[in-house]
Amino acid sequence: MRIGIAGIAGRMGRLLAEEVTAAGATLAGGTVRPGSGKAPPSGAALLPDAAALFAAADVVIDFTHAEEAVPHATLAAAAGRGFVLGSSGLNAAQERAVAEAAQRVPIVYAANFAPGVNLVLALAERMAAALPAAQYDAEIVEMHHRQKVDAPSGTAIAMGRAVAKGRGTTLEEAGKESGRDGHTGARATGAIGFAALRGGQVVGEHTLLFAAATEHIALTHRSFDRRAYATGAVRAALWLQGRPPGLYDMKDVLGIG
Numbered sequence: 001m002r003i004g005i006a007g008i009a010g011r012m013g014r015l016l017a018e019e020v021t022a023a024g025a026t027l028a029g030g031t032v033r034p035g036s037g038k039a040p041p042s043g044a045a046l047l048p049d050a051a052a053l054f055a056a057a058d059v060v061i062d063f064t065h066a067e068e069a070v071p072h073a074t075l076a077a078a079a080g081r082g083f084v085l086g087s088s089g090l091n092a093a094q095e096r097a098v099a100e101a102a103q104r105v106p107i108v109y110a111a112n113f114a115p116g117v118n119l120v121l122a123l124a125e126r127m128a129a130a131l132p133a134a135q136y137d138a139e140i141v142e143m144h145h146r147q148k149v150d151a152p153s154g155t156a157i158a159m160g161r162a163v164a165k166g167r168g169t170t171l172e173e174a175g176k177e178s179g180r181d182g183h184t185g186a187r188a189t190g191a192i193g194f195a196a197l198r199g200g201q202v203v204g205e206h207t208l209l210f211a212a213a214t215e216h217i218a219l220t221h222r223s224f225d226r227r228a229y230a231t232g233a234v235r236a237a238l239w240l241q242g243r244p245p246g247l248y249d250m251k252d253v254l255g256i257g
């Protein structure tokens with residue numbers, strides 16, 4: 001399989017290039033943001049633009065920026081290519097456009113490609129179903145490196161969605177309380193709270209806390225190495241071979257959906 005990497009000079013892009021080769025797939029090359037000034041990793045072909053990337057690859061992996069998600073998904077649909085999307089910070093309209101493209105080609109879109117996180121997401125849903133929202137306040141705390149541009153993290157939002165799903169609702173309906181500051185009023189019952197910390201070079205830490213009057217239960221995941229995301233994304237790309245069109249996530253790839 002020929003795999004192309006969007007943003008191949010980025011933190012994730014470089015690791016993805018290594019993992020494509022380690023998996024025995026063909027690295028079709030990658031793109032670098034125009035004006036970036038960064039060079040692709042040695043040995044990787046630099047492709048002039050996203051259209052050339054989708055022409056050269058069977059599957060494209062994109063860990064760049066939310067604003068690239070729709071143009072890339074649209075190109076995947078037009079070229080009939082598989083697409084693995086890891087960028088975070090997509091808004092609702094961008095997510096809808098990705099889902100629309102997935103009616104024509106198979107797309108894996110996941111907030112986090114590390115296997116352990118996806119297990120935590122599955123557990124979060126089950127715990128939320130068992131712990132009444134009126135008694136157990138769900139709070140999500142995440143910490144990332146100082147360069148991260150979006151908050152809360154995509155993984156934190158996925159955790160919030162898993163909790164809401166376990167409670168038979170959606171994150172929008174449950175209510176998202178994030179960035180509390182000043183006279184916020186008391187916490188709304190059933191709302192899901194988010195707090196984002198940024199500093200140093202933390203790869204990614206997420207804690208989901210269920211806080212009741214008499215007990216706390218916490219699920220914590222810590223990533224120490226971005227390679228876990230890269231191996232997961234390459235696994236997803238290989239898994240796409242022969243799949244029918246559809247919007248899949250990493251739980252589908254791992255068989256824990």
Ligand SMILES: NC(=O)C1=CN([C@@H]2O[C@H](COP(=O)(O)OP(=O)(O)OC[C@H]3O[C@@H](n4cnc5c(N)ncnc54)[C@H](OP(=O)(O)O)[C@@H]3O)[C@@H](O)[C@H]2O)C=CC1
Nearest residue numbers: 007010011012033036063064065086087088111112113229
């Ligand atoms: N789903 C998952 O498992 C994971 C998701 N992520 C997500 O992947 C994305 C990339 O993370 P990371 O590799 O750490 O970030 P980096 O900033 O290191 O890499 C992103 C690369 O994409 C390039 N790029 C292309 N188009 C754009 C654009 N429109 N705006 C900004 N950059 C662009 C950047 O260019 P330039 O260098 O010139 O700025 C950069 O080289 C983030 O959204 C992050 O949250 C990260 C890890 C795991």
Ligand SMILES: O=C(O)C1=N[C@H](C(=O)O)C[C@H](O)C1
Nearest residue numbers: 088111112148153154155204
């Ligand atoms: O930007 C990052 O670094 C990460 N982004 C993803 C997210 O927003 O959840 C995944 C991981 O936490 C690392």
